[in-house]
Amino acid sequence: MSKSLQAIRGMNDILPEQTPLWRYFEGTVARLLDNYGYRQIRMPIVEFTELFKRSIGEVTDIVEKEMYTFEDRNGDSLTLRPEGTAACVRAVLEHGITGGGQVQKLWYIGPMFRHERPQKGRYRQFHQIGLEVFNLDGPDIDAELIVLTWRLWGELGIRDAVKLELNSLGTSESRGRYREALVEFLSAHLDKLDEDSQRRLKTNPLRVLDTKNADTQAILVDAPKMADYLDEESRLHFEGLKARLDAVGIPYVINPKLVRGLDYYSKTVFEWVTDKLGAQGTVCAGGRYDGLVEQMGGKPTSGVGFAMGIERLVLMLETLDKIPQEIARQVDVYLCAFGEAAELAALALSERVRDQLPNLRLQINAGGGSFKSQFKKADKSGALYALILGDDELAQQVVGFKPLRGQGEQQSIAWDALAAHLATCVVQG
Missing domain, CATH: 3.30.930.10 (Bira Bifunctional Protein; Domain 2)
Incomplete structure (x- = not known):
């Protein structure tokens, strides 16, 4: 396998x-x-x-x-x-x-x-x-x-x-003088240094200062200080x-x-x-x-x-839980459409809204589905609002507007007024 x-x-x-x-x-x-x-x-x-x-x-x-x-x-x-x-x-x-x-x-x-x-x-x-x-x-x-x-x-x-x-x-000159003093000091305590610090003493002695070994850190308390060689x-x-x-x-x-x-x-x-x-x-x-x-x-x-x-x-x-609330939400509005005629109108309407509100995060339903299944996807998306477009809304050139995260009744919004309404609601939401 x-x-x-x-x-x-x-x-x-x-x-x-x-x-x-x-x-x-x-x-x-x-x-x-x-x-x-x-x-x-x-x-x-x-x-x-x-x-x-x-x-x-x-x-x-x-x-x-x-x-x-x-x-x-x-x-x-x-x-x-x-x-x-x-x-x-x-x-x-x-x-x-x-x-x-x-x-x-x-x-x-x-x-x-x-x-x-x-x-x-x-x-x-x-x-x-x-x-x-x-x-x-x-x-x-x-x-x-x-x-x-x-x-x-x-x-x-x-x-x-x-x-x-x-x-x-x-x-580099002052650091060289300090390096000489540090090597002289550490060489006198060579047998007490950890293995990694002993290696660094020969190759890159200043890195010994950065050791995490507690015993070597205790030795470094009395080591020369860089400030004295500046x-x-x-x-x-x-x-x-x-x-x-x-x-x-x-x-x-x-x-x-x-x-x-x-x-x-x-x-x-x-x-x-x-x-x-x-x-x-x-x-x-x-x-x-x-x-x-x-x-x-x-x-x-x-x-x-x-x-x-x-x-x-x-x-x-x-x-530290310092994540802004809007980060967790990737969709502002989810548009549900029922039937082929409504899907065509929804596509045109969504693009018109995007033209007017380029920063709006609007997701249009894809793959069809029943009223229940589309609303389930709308809720799972994290959107603040769902838009509903079916045969009745299509005939009246309105769209259903339903809050998903708070209080408020479903209402009908005319297509021409939709962008202005969303601008107010999404900002407030």
Whole structure:
């Protein structure tokens, strides 16, 4: 007996019952980004593997363990993108849109791929919305990224459920000095570190700060602090960022262990975290990567950005019951027609109403059926109102109008007056 076909582990279908909430979230973000002057860019899902090795870092967990990499028919090594920043930098370099100091404020949306252990809110194919800004090097743009996410949390009704954590990683030079001090400190406690931290000490020592091992965390309490090694430029930049957040009234905490998982970050790093989703606490994160464009072959170009996980934020909206009522209802009006003549008239009438009310969600019955069966489908659709068109209504050029979700008697509405009546009722409903 052949094995039934199913989705790959960690790569999930998003079913029709789920997509309205996704569309609501994505639409809210897109509208907000339009209002802040960001423009959308769309990059391929597959890139040359070398792009991610050069940008993310060959000794990061993503490159070492998590990428979906394969050879195509030409023998080229290709990778399903594990994150969006590297691909966006490649795109702006390839098309020269940041040359001459041109400021670019870009955003993108789409699936990313990492071979991780699937768990709730964390999958092997996951979806992100990301922002990238080029050729602006002051703390004002760092602050704008955080401010617009704060506004987004307000629009979604989840401000009380998230917390902002900040840190500064300084320049590559100051980070190098700190790395030396951290390695010296941790080497003195080598036998007490967990196995993963011992490995990272040799390859990417700053990632030890991000460990979840309780024993290693206890050792890190006395470790050198990045703030003590910051250069003056980075310190002033960080102070400028904090001053702007204070001016807007956005609360934050300084987390000296916040380093992010990618090699390209410098100066500002931040995360929005929550305790409403269990272990998967980060819902949005990012920071500065002023050396990345040059590292990838371009001229020195400042950059800053973030990415937010759609699965986790949708899960948070569900967990906190922050789903607008209209999201659950996909149909405003359901039109029932009885008999071939009524079906023909219903089709013409429904299109006339759509011309006048383009935002009305009107579903016309298909497949015929008795009065009882059509009304059952109307009720199941979630519509607020049912329209009824049979031989009697057809003869009088009226349509029956029946509330399905509240009080009110059935009444007859003339065809010419139907759009105006629906506009009032649906808005009120």
